[in-house]
Amino acid sequence: MARAGSALLLLATFGAVAVSAGNWHHPRGHPVHDLFKRQNATGGFPAVGSAAWTAAYPSNINTTTVPAAWMTAYTNAKNAGLIPNLAPTTLVNGNPTxxxxVDPMSATVCSSTDQCRxxxxxxxxxxxxDGMIGVAFDDGPLPPSTILYPFLKQNNQPATHFFIGENIWQNPTIFQECLDDPLQDIAVHTxxxxxxxxxxxxxLLLELGLTIQIIHDSTNGRVPKFWRxxxxxxxxxxxxxxxxxxxxxxxIWNQDSNDWQIGDTVDATGVYTDASVTANLTNWLNGPKSPGLLILEHxxxxxxxxxxINTYPLHASNGWISKSIxxxxxxxxxQNSQNNTAPMVALDVAGTPPSAVPSPPAPAPTTTAAAVGVSASAGASGSSKSSSNNSKNGAGSIAAISTATLLGAALCSLMFW
Incomplete structure (x- = not known):
């Protein structure tokens, strides 16, 4: 359920992993290099949607054993004091409690549901x-995604897709449609x-690890870097x-469109409609550019x-720079490739780890350039609700770590193969 209220800031710190600027990956002997290995000696992967591909993932996560390599990496981090001893919450009236x-706003808890950063x-x-929009969508791939993907492609609009692993497994053709557009990046949504x-x-290891695994196996070995x-x-x-x-x-995000609640009569604040969601989006897109926008959309x-789609023209008309996250x-x-088409980094026992993810090849010269964020005419609204409308949605409006912290931490990025 979405939570309203003013954004709060609380600092919570962890012990840092000592990594030098010239050696920003874990050593080759670290067990994380075994987390996502190639599935066979020839480096091939089963075709997405094939019987072999489908059989590789569990139909019931509750009866799945955590792979030994993941458990080893977890145990090492735990023993190093990097993972806090904090008991799980319980759901009370649909809210994690x-x-x-236990104070959810304390530095030893810092619950993002309670708007602690x-x-x-x-x-x-x-x-x-400032001035930028991180375009992203949660909960795919689903049948309504087949409306979204052609629109993004038509407008040369990059976006981040926080995919649910089970939805990838159940909708491989739709997943492949997203992947066929090289501007769409794939991230983890458990x-x-x-x-x-x-x-x-x-x-938690299974929720995250299985989703990383299916993305890795379905993108020729790419390991996601972001999750929501x-x-x-x-x-x-x-x-x-x-x-x-x-x-x-x-x-996380700093604005919640509440699009996931359209037609929902359970929420005490009333029924959300296409019009109310569109009004929210319009407000933010016409509003201040500091900070930039990370809007929760689905x-x-x-x-x-x-x-x-119907508010997308406001990105360009208001001068926003709209990119993937x-x-x-x-x-x-x-973690091991710049994008969907750039070279990937192989971290096998025999090779020397590179000091950075390789850059993609330079584009061929051209006389015209497609401007990111320039819109074609928006699609029609008022479409019938998809049968996929379930409770897999977002939380409330929350707010941000500094870019400097993010970029500094990126020097510690791991690369898997």
Whole structure:
């Protein structure tokens, strides 16, 4: 459920991992290099959607054992004091709730559901840089995504897609359609879309690790660099496991469109409509440019997609620079590749680790350039609601770590193969 209120700032710190600027990956002997290995000796992957591909992932995460390599990486981080001892929350009336006496705003908890920001060595993003929009969509791939992807492609608009692992597994053709547009980057939104603070450490490993694995296996070996907690629900424990085990940067948002609530009559504040969501988006796009915008939007239903499409012309008309989330921070999309087409870094036992992710080839000279964020005419609104409209949605309006902290922490990025 979305939470309103003024944004609050609280600093929470973790012990830092000592990594020099010239050696920004973990040593080759570190177990994280074994987390996402190639699936066979020839380096091939089963075709996305094939029987072999489908069989590689569990139909029930609750009966799945954490792979030994993931557990080893977790145990090492835990023993190093990098993962806090914090008990999971329980859901009370649909809200993650800590035990009596535990302050969710304290530095030892710092719950993003309660609008507490973590600052320090575990990176967490809340705002885009001034004048910029980090375009992103949660919960795909789903049938309504097939409206969104052609629109993004037509407008040469890069975006970040926080995909649910189970949705990739169940909708491989739609996933492939997204991947076929080289401007779309793929990020993690967990396997089953739970409130992450309610999960045990081992359950967190599976939610994150399985999603990374299916993305890795379906993109010829690319390892995601960014993730978003479902409902915006995280705390120091969740963020530490994401960062120190899988080296994922946590992305929240500073505006919640509430598009996921369109037609919802359960919320006490009333019914959200296409018009109310469009009004929110219009307000922000016509508003101040400091800080930049990270808006929570979804590829969940036809309505959520069309709310984005119908307000998209305001990106350009108001002078916003609209890019994917990694691009607004000048970061690689993946931990071992700049984007969907650039070379990938192989970290096998015999090779020497590079000091940086290789740059993509220089583009061929051209006489025209497509301007990012320039819109074609928006699509029609009022489409019927998709049958995929479920409760896999977001949380409330929250806010941001400094860009300097993010870029500094990026020097510690891991690369998997």
């Amino acid at each position: 800590y035990a009596t006496g 973590i600052n320090g060595t575990t990176t967490q993003i809340w705002d885009a840089p 396997w089953t879309h739970p409130y992450m603070t309610t999960k045990t450490d081992e359950e 907690p479902p409902y915006g629900d995280s705390d120091v424990r969740v963020v530490a496991i994401a960062y120190y085990v899988f080296h994922l940067t946590t992305v 590829e969940l239903t036809n309505d959520t997609v069309n709310c984005f 990694p691009d607004v921070f000048n970061q690689p999309w993946y």
